[in-house]
Amino acid sequence: MSSNVLSSRMHTGLTFDQIANSIGKDEVWVAAAFYGQAKFSSDELKNVSEILGISVDESLSVLGDHWWPNRGIGPMPPTDPVIYRLYEGVLVYGHAIKAVIHEKFGDxxxxxxxxxxxxxxxxxxxxxxxxxxxxxxxxxxxxx
Amino acid sequence: MSSNVLSSRMHTGLTFDQIANSIGKDEVWVAAAFYGQAKFSSDELKNVSEILGISVDESLSVLGDHWWPNRGIGPMPPTDPVIYRLYEGVLVYGHAIKAVIHEKFGDxxxxxxxxxxxxxxxxxxxxxxxxxxxxxxxxxxxxx
Amino acid sequence: MSSNVLSSRMHTGLTFDQIANSIGKDEVWVAAAFYGQAKFSSDELKNVSEILGISVDESLSVLGDHWWPNRGIGPMPPTDPVIYRLYEGVLVYGHAIKAVIHEKFGDxxxxxxxxxxxxxxxxxxxxxxxxxxxxxxxxxxxxx
Amino acid sequence: MSSNVLSSRMHTGLTFDQIANSIGKDEVWVAAAFYGQAKFSSDELKNVSEILGISVDESLSVLGDHWWPNRGIGPMPPTDPVIYRLYEGVLVYGHAIKAVIHEKFGDxxxxxxxxxxxxxxxxxxxxxxxxxxxxxxxxxxxxx
Amino acid sequence: MSSNVLSSRMHTGLTFDQIANSIGKDEVWVAAAFYGQAKFSSDELKNVSEILGISVDESLSVLGDHWWPNRGIGPMPPTDPVIYRLYEGVLVYGHAIKAVIHEKFGDxxxxxxxxxxxxxxxxxxxxxxxxxxxxxxxxxxxxx
Amino acid sequence: MSSNVLSSRMHTGLTFDQIANSIGKDEVWVAAAFYGQAKFSSDELKNVSEILGISVDESLSVLGDHWWPNRGIGPMPPTDPVIYRLYEGVLVYGHAIKAVIHEKFGDxxxxxxxxxxxxxxxxxxxxxxxxxxxxxxxxxxxxx
Amino acid sequence: MSSNVLSSRMHTGLTFDQIANSIGKDEVWVAAAFYGQAKFSSDELKNVSEILGISVDESLSVLGDHWWPNRGIGPMPPTDPVIYRLYEGVLVYGHAIKAVIHEKFGDxxxxxxxxxxxxxxxxxxxxxxxxxxxxxxxxxxxxx
Amino acid sequence: MSSNVLSSRMHTGLTFDQIANSIGKDEVWVAAAFYGQAKFSSDELKNVSEILGISVDESLSVLGDHWWPNRGIGPMPPTDPVIYRLYEGVLVYGHAIKAVIHEKFGDxxxxxxxxxxxxxxxxxxxxxxxxxxxxxxxxxxxxx
Amino acid sequence: MSSNVLSSRMHTGLTFDQIANSIGKDEVWVAAAFYGQAKFSSDELKNVSEILGISVDESLSVLGDHWWPNRGIGPMPPTDPVIYRLYEGVLVYGHAIKAVIHEKFGDxxxxxxxxxxxxxxxxxxxxxxxxxxxxxxxxxxxxx
Amino acid sequence: MSSNVLSSRMHTGLTFDQIANSIGKDEVWVAAAFYGQAKFSSDELKNVSEILGISVDESLSVLGDHWWPNRGIGPMPPTDPVIYRLYEGVLVYGHAIKAVIHEKFGDxxxxxxxxxxxxxxxxxxxxxxxxxxxxxxxxxxxxx
Structure with a gap:
């Protein structure tokens, strides 16, 4: 979704959770969709456009039935400290988590x-x- | 810890959780310590050595009071598919998780x-x- | 598996397919296991050791029940021309394949x-x- | 091809396979051409422009006889999970596939x-x- | 903050410390905020806009309550000699500093x-x- | 210095500061020298060897008058969380620190x-x- | 081939061309084989071993029928000035050569x-x- | 040279060799100049501009006496398969070519x-x- | 400095040395300033603007008292052959130069x-x- | 040359310049040869071996007529501060030096x-x- 959509949400003051509730989806999934990492259905897109006060037609032409997310954003390793803490969890605990998963779930x-x-x-x-x-x-x- | 210690655990057949219980620590923390990502206290080290049937002296000389973990192991991006799935969670959902954390916890x-x-x-x-x-x-x- | 095992196979002159047939597995899966990318069960390990004329005990101690593959080997981009052709297929046709998969299978x-x-x-x-x-x-x- | 062309296809609702059939080419090859990884002949370009309702002249001036594809797109390793699964196949099975190819086809x-x-x-x-x-x-x- | 804001500060001739004093914040924190590495509150933003002679409305729409800093800027290793000297301090003294910190503060x-x-x-x-x-x-x- | 020297210090239980005091040097400088990032003079080397109970001759042959430190160790970006916090300080505050230094000290x-x-x-x-x-x-x- | 083989050639004083002539192969191909980038047949391996005065058995066990070259060696970009000049030819003239090849040979x-x-x-x-x-x-x- | 110039050549249908002949230069050199990897003299620039039907003044202002090529274009390793084949020649045969050159030409x-x-x-x-x-x-x- | 300034110099035909002489600075320093790697004083900036026939006001607003160079430009390793030769000097002779400097100047x-x-x-x-x-x-x- | 040779020089206490004088070569060239970046002739090798008190035979077998330097050592960007200062000279002044060289010497x-x-x-x-x-x-x- 465009930064246009991100700033529209800011002006409404709606949280991701409030938007998620109004379309029957999950909070993180909705946040992911706002960053282009997930795909709204046509109906969801209409609802979200209405909530944010954006033109439905424009949204549909860009994010309609034929668009598929190209996932994975931002530089790696992350430079933002919050995202780095997530990454660091993989760096420090990755082998330990893998070992416990194999122990409990097999190969x-x-x-x-x-x-x-x-x-x-x-x-x-x-x-x-x-x-x-x-x-x-x-x-x-x-x-x- | 050395691969020597990793293979000793394999021969005892003990799970990370069983070892964790016998020293009053957490399962993932113990797995992390086996990969050199956390530090046993002297007492824990004695207990673990005993459980695995390894000489206490040798362990203490290497992993005793003066040793500090140099954390962070393996190549990034990870090549192992299990660890990659953890990393991919950061790649795909990192910005969404950051956005939700800021929304709920501030800057x-x-x-x-x-x-x-x-x-x-x-x-x-x-x-x-x-x-x-x-x-x-x-x-x-x-x-x- | 060690280069020791790779050279043992060379001396027997057995193909991956012949070994795969004698343990009821797939040819590529067996080749993957020889490069440490898959895990034999204890029984398969005994059979393979016998076929290659290697000591079962040694194999089991290394590749037994408690070992899990750490998958993903070699430099990327690959430098070997054969492996590079596989990689180049992703580089050149990756977006096209993704587009066709989404068209046929959804998001x-x-x-x-x-x-x-x-x-x-x-x-x-x-x-x-x-x-x-x-x-x-x-x-x-x-x-x- | 420009994103202009990609969105034109979305509005027609035509699949890559339908376009491929109408110009006597292969489905993946057509998808590759839409991402600039293959080259239409002048005749094919005229047909595709007509099907998508795009001006032939503009297409020809850009993608005509003198243009050659500069192949290979997107970041490596891929960040999109679908394309990463293709890449991971090379990472995990690359050496095994090479070994089987040499066994069957020689050096x-x-x-x-x-x-x-x-x-x-x-x-x-x-x-x-x-x-x-x-x-x-x-x-x-x-x-x- | 935009380069627009950076140049506005230049024309006023105000130091970071002078701006920091007028909003009751720290000098380096204010410099960080000018490079988008920290977040002004709404009140601080109004004050700073006034001091620099920039429109409050525009600043608020971009840097208001809903914006969160995406921290971490510039190439690494740094190419600018001043920033490189900071980085080189980590490169040369990093392990020594870590060793002394562990000695004084534990794990x-x-x-x-x-x-x-x-x-x-x-x-x-x-x-x-x-x-x-x-x-x-x-x-x-x-x-x- | 070799890991041999690092473990000798562990067995004496001496802090970097105690060693620094006995040779009239700085604590961090001594820690740096233990990681090969600084150079003891011949006299300092004799003192340190004596304190740690290591043969002076061997130390001198390796770390004597003709040896010069090859500074800069470990991977960058650092994977160890403690060293990463130092590095992150450059990443997040580097431009702000540079701006304040130029403001106070010129070009x-x-x-x-x-x-x-x-x-x-x-x-x-x-x-x-x-x-x-x-x-x-x-x-x-x-x-x- | 091992550095053992490279030094054996040095002691004989034979050029790559002289060895190539005695086994009916090409000069660069033979040099490539000495660096592990090409594969001798069993017969060629016997001839070369004889010429260099190396044991045929040992060579055969390592470089016999079942070995396949893992091609592509050394760091990229190359650090050796001679190899860098080859690489620089691609860097500077790559697009020009591609353009001329397409002009003369098509897509x-x-x-x-x-x-x-x-x-x-x-x-x-x-x-x-x-x-x-x-x-x-x-x-x-x-x-x- | 700008893509403007590249497309002008396409519309004339002239080959690099035909342009090269009319200014008394080499075919690959002319192709290199079209990609900004070589420098036309003022006279050559006038001739080429005339041949392509481009304004001499504009060309001269950009590519005149004071401009020097900043050579070396495109990503490395190359992603385009044609340019990669050139690069792969260095990767696979680089050491062999170096060895033969030293043998024939000395150090x-x-x-x-x-x-x-x-x-x-x-x-x-x-x-x-x-x-x-x-x-x-x-x-x-x-x-x- | 902007490419605007670089092209202005070209039209005057003045060498870096001539400009340097007229402001009492060094030739390479002036060339560095033209590439944004050094900072003119306000007076120098006025002189250079006059010499090049550029508006003093515009230059001052961009490159005046409050601007500091962000040094370090272009990709590394360099792709331009001239700059690469400088870099290659470090690559090939770096350790030798360091050894001689330490020998003559100490640590x-x-x-x-x-x-x-x-x-x-x-x-x-x-x-x-x-x-x-x-x-x-x-x-x-x-x-x- | 091996670290064996480097330490032999340390024990003799001879400077690179003294060795250079005794074989009629340049100081930096000799230092380069000690780091494997240049090639002694057979006669020079005999002289240097004698001066350092090393066996001529061993030196000749390794560094004799058939050995060619594989130049370019150490990580880039350099981590050692002395070598980094050389590298930084290219980073900061590279474009300026190139501009002056072209001005004085042409393309x-x-x-x-x-x-x-x-x-x-x-x-x-x-x-x-x-x-x-x-x-x-x-x-x-x-x-x-």
Missing amino acids: GIMSLIDCKVKVAKKPDPKGDRVLLTFEYASFLLEFH | GIMSLIDCKVKVAKKPDPKGDRVLLTFEYASFLLEFH | GIMSLIDCKVKVAKKPDPKGDRVLLTFEYASFLLEFH | GIMSLIDCKVKVAKKPDPKGDRVLLTFEYASFLLEFH | GIMSLIDCKVKVAKKPDPKGDRVLLTFEYASFLLEFH | GIMSLIDCKVKVAKKPDPKGDRVLLTFEYASFLLEFH | GIMSLIDCKVKVAKKPDPKGDRVLLTFEYASFLLEFH | GIMSLIDCKVKVAKKPDPKGDRVLLTFEYASFLLEFH | GIMSLIDCKVKVAKKPDPKGDRVLLTFEYASFLLEFH | GIMSLIDCKVKVAKKPDPKGDRVLLTFEYASFLLEFH
Whole structure:
């Protein structure tokens, strides 16, 4: 989606979660769609355009049935400290997580396409905590 | 830790969780320590050495009070498909997660050092799912 | 697997296909296992060791139940001309293949873990042709 | 071809295969041409322009007899998950495929220029499968 | 902030410190905000716009409540000699600094988000010296 | 210096500061010398060898009058989180620091060779803070 | 081939051309084989071993029927000035050569596998010249 | 030269060789000049402008006496298959060519500046062949 | 400085040395300033603008008192053959030059900021030679 | 040359210049040869071996008539501060030097192979200066 759409959301003051609720989708999925990493259906696109006060026709011509997301954005390694902390989790704990996954699930892999991502605020007396969850489908390697 | 230690664990057949329980630590933390990404205390090191049937003296001389982990291992982008799926989550959802975190927590950052990582198996009729959780402390930028 | 195992196969003169048939697996999968990209079960490992005339004990201690492949080998972009031709296929036809896959399968992805790879010789009067096939499971993105 | 041409196709709703049939070419080849990775002849260009309702003159001036494709697009390693799965196939199975090709064809190479690429949908009770095929001419190294 | 804002500051002739004093913030923090590495509050933004003689409305629409800094700018390794000297300090003294930090603070990390950065001029008979200070909060790794 | 020397220090339990005091040098400079980033004089080398209980002859033959440090170690960007925080300070605040330095010192540069680096613990009721200081000589560009 | 083989050639004082003549092959091809970029047949390997005074058995076990060259060596861009001049020819004249090839041969490619490479000395009153020749088979893209 | 000039040549239908003949220069040199890798003299520029029907004044102002080529274009490694075949020749045969050059010319280097590059079509019953020739001046290292 | 300024110099036909003489600066320093690698004082800027026939006001607004050079331009390794020869000098002779500098000056470094660079033509019967000189201030590492 | 040779020189205490004088060569050239960047003749090798007290036979077998330097060492960009200052000279002044060279010598290049490199100490009341000189042969591009 264009920066045009990102700034429209800012002016409405709507959160990703509020938009997600009004179209029956997930909060992170909607945020991903705003950054061009997921694809609205035609109906969702109409709803979102209406909510943001953007012309439906223009949105449809660009993000309609025939457009497919070209996923993966920004420089790697990330330079933004917030995104770097996510990346650093892979750098530091990647082998440990892989070892535990193999121990529990065997020689396979998890799917990023059948994966739900959630960000929640967990209250804590010492200060709120960020709770980030990836829930992946798992698959065993079967090659025969 | 040396590949010597990794293979010792294989021969005992002990899971990371069983070792973690016997020293009162977390499963992923123990797996991280086996890959040199975390540091056992002297007492933990004695316990683990005993459990794996390795000489305590040798372990202590290498991994004792004066050793500090040099964290971050393996090539980036990862070539192993399991670790790549973790990395791809940052690539595809990084900006969306950042946007949602800022929306919920303001202009700050989460800490990777005060962060608990868990891998769980979530039963599902269509096939078990991998549930990966990062729970970070959050901080607001205060620079005055 | 070690170069020790690779050279043992050379001395027996057995093809990957002959080894694959004797353990009921696929030709490319067996070649992948010889390069450390796939994991034999304990039984398969015993059979292969016997066929190659290698000690079962040593193989098991290294490649037994607790070992998991760390996949992805060699420099990228590849420098070997044969592997480069595979890579170049992605470079030149990647966007076209993605466009056709989305057209036929919607907004999803194919799985590399549930994927069968085959290399066949196709006779042709102008010279034999290499027929390389990837057969992937497909998934629709469902994130709700 | 310009994004102008890509969006024109979207509005007609024509598939790559339908366009390919009307000019007697291959589906993936046509998709490649739309991404600037292959070259239409003058006649094909006239036909395609007509089908898409684009001015022939403009197309010809840009993509006429004197233009040659500058092939190879997008970042490597790919960041889009679909294209990454193609790349990952080279990363994980590259050495295995090379080993099997040498075993069957000797010390040579396959040609990417004399290579047919196809994407087909293979019905399967557990879910449709993506069947991707590369059929290369093979050559022995003869250097004398 | 746009180069528009950077040049406005040049014409006023105000130092970063003077601007910082008038909004009750830190000198380096203000310089960082001018390069898009920190976020003014709405009130600060109004003050700064006034000081620089820029329209408040325009600034607010771009840098208002909904904008979050995407931090990390410029090529790495830096090519500018001044920034390279900072980078070279990490390259040459990084391991030594890490070793002393671990010796004094244990197995933990310092926070870049709770970190004050200062640049001062220290008079010296042989020539003024640049005094650059980072004051970080420290955290022990607690993972249990 | 070799890992041999690093482990010798561990067994003595001496801090970098204690070694620095006994040879009249700076704490960070001594830590740097242990990582091969600085050069002991012959006399210093004798003292350090004695303190660590290492043969003077061997040390002198390797680190004597004719050896010069080949500075700059480890991968960049750093993968270790502690060293990364130093690097991130350059990434996020580099342009701001450069702007303030030019504002205060004119068109010049600071010297990394005439630079004192210090790491101190600053007590704070909310938790100790890491105080990292670089004190550089400054130079104006004079090119005439 | 091992550095063992390279030094054996040095002691015999034989040129690549002399070895090439005695086995009926090309000079550059033989040099390539000495650097592991081409594959001797079993008979050629016996002849070369004899000429260099190396044990045939050892050579055969390493470089016999089952070994395939893993081509492509050394860092890129090359650091050696001689190899860099070859690389620079591609950098500076690559687009020009491509343009002329397309002009003369149409939309196709040349084959590196069916390619003869020669290095000759061309006498010249101002100083001998290096004459480097690549003679490639050409192919038209035919994808239908 | 601008793409403006490249498209002008396309409309005239003139080959690089025809342009080269009319100004008394070499075919590859002219192609290189069209890609900004070589410099026309003022007289040549006038002739070429006339041939292509472009304004002499505009050309002269941009490409006149004071302009010097900034050579070296496009990404490396090349992604276009034709240019990659040139690059691959360096990758695969670079060490062999260097070894033969040293054998024939001693410890020196060839010059890329005093180097003639030619592309010719060599008829062959099995299909025309591309004959690419680099003729370099050679120099011995003399450093005394 | 903008390409606008570079082309203005071309039309005057003035050499860098002539401009340098008229403002009392060094030839290479002036060339560096034209590429944005050095900073004119306000007075110099007025003189240069007058000489080139450019508006003083515009120059001053862009390159006046508040602008600081962001040094370091172009890709590395350089692709232009002339700049590459400079770079290659570092690649090939870097360690040798470092060894001789340490031998003559001890454990220190030379300053790039207090460094005079000159390019001269040295007549030679075999052809003029390029004489490139760097004259650096030297500093001993003093860290105590 | 091996580190064996480098340490032998250290024990003799001979400078590069003293060795250079005894074999009638240049100081930097000799330092380059010690780092494997230049080639001694057989006679020079005998002399140097004698001076350093190393066996002539061993030296000759490794560095004799058939060995050619594989030039270009160490990582780029350099991490050592001394070598980085050389590199930074190219980064900062490269375009300026190129512009002055073209102004004085036309469209050509300088040769690194016919190039004399010197390092001298230039006394100066404010502190000795490092005088680094490259004297290159120059060539005009002649391509016809």
